Amino acid sequence: MSYADLRELQNALNTATDIAFALEKAPSNYEADQLVDALRRALSAAGALGAAFGATGCTEHPRGAADPLYGDKEDPLPPGYGRCLLCNDRRRRSSAQRRGSR
Template sequence: MSLHAEDLNDFQQQVEEAAHMARSLHTGSTAQDAAAVCRALASASKLSLRLALPAGSAAMPTTTGCADHPTGAVDPVAPPGWGTCLLCNARRRRHDAQQRTPGQRQPAQ
């Protein structure tokens, strides 16, 4: 299945806009400036899901099913066998990356 040119163009424009906004941030930027970047990224993310899901397929879940973060963000790229909680999956990815980093000291237990 190929992507529709109009949707793809919209997605690329949203990503470029978000990237431009992010590059414009500096130490004097406000929380509102950072929030604007977050909104732009969220909009691009929603559009990317629409591009990634085949027409007529079930949409991404809107709840995580996670005991710790039931109404948290849903991970749109959760690996097979993982839950859909973005917060838990991000923590798991960080942990996995630390385990793979050679020469890094492991914390004392």
């Protein structure tokens, strides 16, 4: 997370708040467009905050693939598994080898 991303989020939220509290009962299209723009900037900045770890949340493979089995209710992942396909695949292979060597 960078300080610039956090600062951008705070600025966009402050701008959106200022616009929202200044709105009259029937805001003009221009005022509504300004509010939507500020909220979009805030959403974009909020998305950038977590971009350092990508979709996997993995520190080892931040830009790796997300495990398609993650969160599947029919086949839930064992404890300790996360969203990183590379790490989960390594864990699955390791546990399969241990079961096969018995």
